[in-house]
Amino acid sequence: MNKIFDLFGQRRTLLLLLLYILLSFLFMALNDPFVLRGFRLAILQGISWVYSAQHRLASIREMEQENKMIRQQLLELSLANQKLQESMLENMRLRRLLKFKEESNFQYIPASVIGMGQEQTIRSLILDVGSADGVAKNQTVITEQGLVGKILIVEPHQSIVQILMDRNSLVSARLQKSREIGVVGWSGNPWLDLNYIPRDVIIEPGEVVLTSGLSRVYPRGIKIGVVSEVSDVDYELFKRIKLKPAVNFNSLEKVFVLFTPDTSLTSE
Amino acid sequence: MAKIEYRYFTFFVVAFILQFTVIRFIEIVHWRPDLILIVLVFFSLKKGPNWGMTAGFVSGLLQDLISVEMLGLTALTKTLAGFLAGVLSGKLTTRAEFFLVLLISGFVHDLVYFFISTLGENFSLHSLLIFYTIPNLLYTVIIGAIMYYFFEPILAES
Numbered sequence A: 001m002n003k004i005f006d007l008f009g010q011r012r013t014l015l016l017l018l019l020y021i022l023l024s025f026l027f028m029a030l031n032d033p034f035v036l037r038g039f040r041l042a043i044l045q046g047i048s049w050v051y052s053a054q055h056r057l058a059s060i061r062e063m064e065q066e067n068k069m070i071r072q073q074l075l076e077l078s079l080a081n082q083k084l085q086e087s088m089l090e091n092m093r094l095r096r097l098l099k100f101k102e103e104s105n106f107q108y109i110p111a112s113v114i115g116m117g118q119e120q121t122i123r124s125l126i127l128d129v130g131s132a133d134g135v136a137k138n139q140t141v142i143t144e145q146g147l148v149g150k151i152l153i154v155e156p157h158q159s160i161v162q163i164l165m166d167r168n169s170l171v172s173a174r175l176q177k178s179r180e181i182g183v184v185g186w187s188g189n190p191w192l193d194l195n196y197i198p199r200d201v202i203i204e205p206g207e208v209v210l211t212s213g214l215s216r217v218y219p220r221g222i223k224i225g226v227v228s229e230v231s232d233v234d235y236e237l238f239k240r241i242k243l244k245p246a247v248n249f250n251s252l253e254k255v256f257v258l259f260t261p262d263t264s265l266t267s268e
Numbered sequence B: 001m002a003k004i005e006y007r008y009f010t011f012f013v014v015a016f017i018l019q020f021t022v023i024r025f026i027e028i029v030h031w032r033p034d035l036i037l038i039v040l041v042f043f044s045l046k047k048g049p050n051w052g053m054t055a056g057f058v059s060g061l062l063q064d065l066i067s068v069e070m071l072g073l074t075a076l077t078k079t080l081a082g083f084l085a086g087v088l089s090g091k092l093t094t095r096a097e098f099f100l101v102l103l104i105s106g107f108v109h110d111l112v113y114f115f116i117s118t119l120g121e122n123f124s125l126h127s128l129l130i131f132y133t134i135p136n137l138l139y140t141v142i143i144g145a146i147m148y149y150f151f152e153p154i155l156a157e158s
Helices: A002-030 A033-056 A060-098 B003-020 B035-047 B049-065 B073-088 B094-117 B125-155
Strands: A107-116 A124-127 A140-142 A147-154 A159-163 A171-175 A181-185 A192-195 A208-211 A223-231 A240-245 A254-259
Touching: A002 B049, A002 B073, A033 A107, A033 B003, A033 B049, A124 A147, A124 A254, A171 A223, A192 A223, B003 B035, B003 B049, B035 B049, B035 B073, B035 B094, B035 B125, B049 B073, B073 B094, B094 B125
Parallel strands: none
Antiparallel strands: A107 A124, A107 A254, A124 A159, A140 A147, A140 A254, A147 A159, A171 A181, A171 A208, A181 A192, A192 A240, A208 A223, A223 A240
16 A cells, blocks of 8 residues: 555656646636636736736826826817817718718727736736726727727726737728728737738838728727738738737727727627 | 745745736836746745646636636646746756756746647747747846845745
């Protein structure tokens, strides 16, 4: 009996390693963290707590300066808004004349980036808003510069965003000038790829790429990026197009979760 | 639980919180140090492979929970890193051991991670290793050296 225990003792390390490997693969196969949700909530609460503590430490002077800047921006924006309202009214009149279908109104939930996921190549964002604030899965996340990604995991007071620089992220996109439709994806490089654009389409670097609105997740007309390089390969049917993302994913602090009445119906 | 385990537990918790919150402020291009890996290597070198892989599995699983990647992937890679560091402990002199083991376990960690996460996808494994693993590892070793200098006396088991 003792010999069996000795043998087990010698092999305990390998058995333990095997057990952990099996458990890891089991989790990968199931990929349903429901039983572990409590742990996730605790971690996200911890991250929120650290963020709030950091935030409280910000000096009043900084806030005053920011306030002054925001007031100035507000003034400029309200002037711009007046002009835009004029244009919108004119646009509505013209649309009515052309019998265009009205687009749904967007609503925004402002959010702060309180943390970043630690995946190796890609990066998810942790936001300080969750289902209690009206956030739901698949809602679009944007900044004033353009598209960031979509909500993937929602907890009551936090949510996790899948950004465009994630190899599982695919966005239906449209080139602004040529109106061609392609798919924006990411393949591990510092740029995004615009795929499935035929070789005969003429595209110049600098052309803006927007969401096409054909996807059930992303609304139409949000800037994804700008074409930075276009090339053709003899044996390929489609062009190789590199995009410079509209958003700098490294310096994101404040974002908006955008939702339309349609978003709540989607669940990919 | 002995006093030393409490110390390590505290280090793991602090590393974990820092990794998800303030690490982005010291990010260079796309590269950032893996604080959890550093603490894991420290721990595994002191406590051996069994403790090392247990700590690796738990910390990796917790990382997976707030990740958009496959659940269990980091648990697997951190388990292997902890196991390797534990197995290699005592084979070299202390300081050299730490840096070398950090490099080896970090490399194996990334290799397995990229291999599994890019299975069946049009990704070049070697370019991922060159673009991400090597700079990340070097950065991790530099931060590891600083941490080693400051925390080795605290974490040393008397």
